[in-house]
Amino acid sequence: MDFLPSFGSFGLTIAAFVVALSVIVAVHEYGHYIVGRWTGIKADVFSVGFGPILFKRTDRHGTQWQVAALPFGGYVKFRGDANAASAGADTEARDAMSASDRRQTMHGAPLWARAATVAAGPIFNFILAFLIFTGFALTSGVATEEARIGAVVDAPESVELLQENDLVLEVDGTPVNSLAEFVALAEGPTERYTIERDGQRMVVEAAGAIIPSIGNVTLLSAAGDAGIEPGDYVVSVAGVPIDARAAHDGHTHTGWRL
Numbered sequence: 001m002d003f004l005p006s007f008g009s010f011g012l013t014i015a016a017f018v019v020a021l022s023v024i025v026a027v028h029e030y031g032h033y034i035v036g037r038w039t040g041i042k043a044d045v046f047s048v049g050f051g052p053i054l055f056k057r058t059d060r061h062g063t064q065w066q067v068a069a070l071p072f073g074g075y076v077k078f079r080g081d082a083n084a085a086s087a088g089a090d091t092e093a094r095d096a097m098s099a100s101d102r103r104q105t106m107h108g109a110p111l112w113a114r115a116a117t118v119a120a121g122p123i124f125n126f127i128l129a130f131l132i133f134t135g136f137a138l139t140s141g142v143a144t145e146e147a148r149i150g151a152v153v154d155a156p157e158s159v160e161l162l163q164e165n166d167l168v169l170e171v172d173g174t175p176v177n178s179l180a181e182f183v184a185l186a187e188g189p190t191e192r193y194t195i196e197r198d199g200q201r202m203v204v205e206a207a208g209a210i211i212p213s214i215g216n217v218t219l220l221s222a223a224g225d226a227g228i229e230p231g232d233y234v235v236s237v238a239g240v241p242i243d244a245r246a247a248h249d250g251h252t253h254t255g256w257r258l
Helices: 004-038 091-095 099-103 111-140 179-185 244-250
Strands: 043-058 064-078 151-153 167-171 190-197 200-210 254-257
Touching (some): 004 043, 004 064, 004 111, 167 179
Parallel strands (some): 200 254
Antiparallel strands (some): 043 064, 151 254, 167 190, 190 200
């Protein structure tokens, strides 16, 4: 039953993909629909999903809005289209229309109206992406992982050490603003760290190497078959130490997980 956590993660990924796809397609098709309406092209059907219809209603413009059972996309069927893909015109229906009614079809509209309607889909997707990233930037700022210590392993008692949850502010007097900067600066066998611990600023000296650890193991992967588990520390690959500093001057040094 060890596969269940990974399977749950896979299921959530699929569900998130379906939701994201539905939103992207709905916005894309709405772009086609609304610009088509603005330019005088009428839509008969706006569908979210395919297959059997679960819910539908017709608005005052004569468009049927519906939700279908298979949430893997959607479409707009404009007046005069032969099918939902708008692959061609329904020539029989178009020939029976008056000139004014034919103007309201995709294939009977002027070139500028058709071009604007077709271009509106991807343009609305660009607008959606811009709004999402702008919203993240305004609410969360630029994503930067802080240099906070996760767990300390094999800690000798002879030196004052970094501890779990310490926030590294400086390495040998050089300010640290992110995890990436800390990793780049932590190169010597022994460094002096300015840290924040329990709200107090202090300086500690720690000997060590940054030891990578396993976060997740993919279901039915080679790593899982080899017995690797989340939380394992990687100290060597094919007998070669991950970081030679761990054996510097013959002493055992501290490792910490970030």
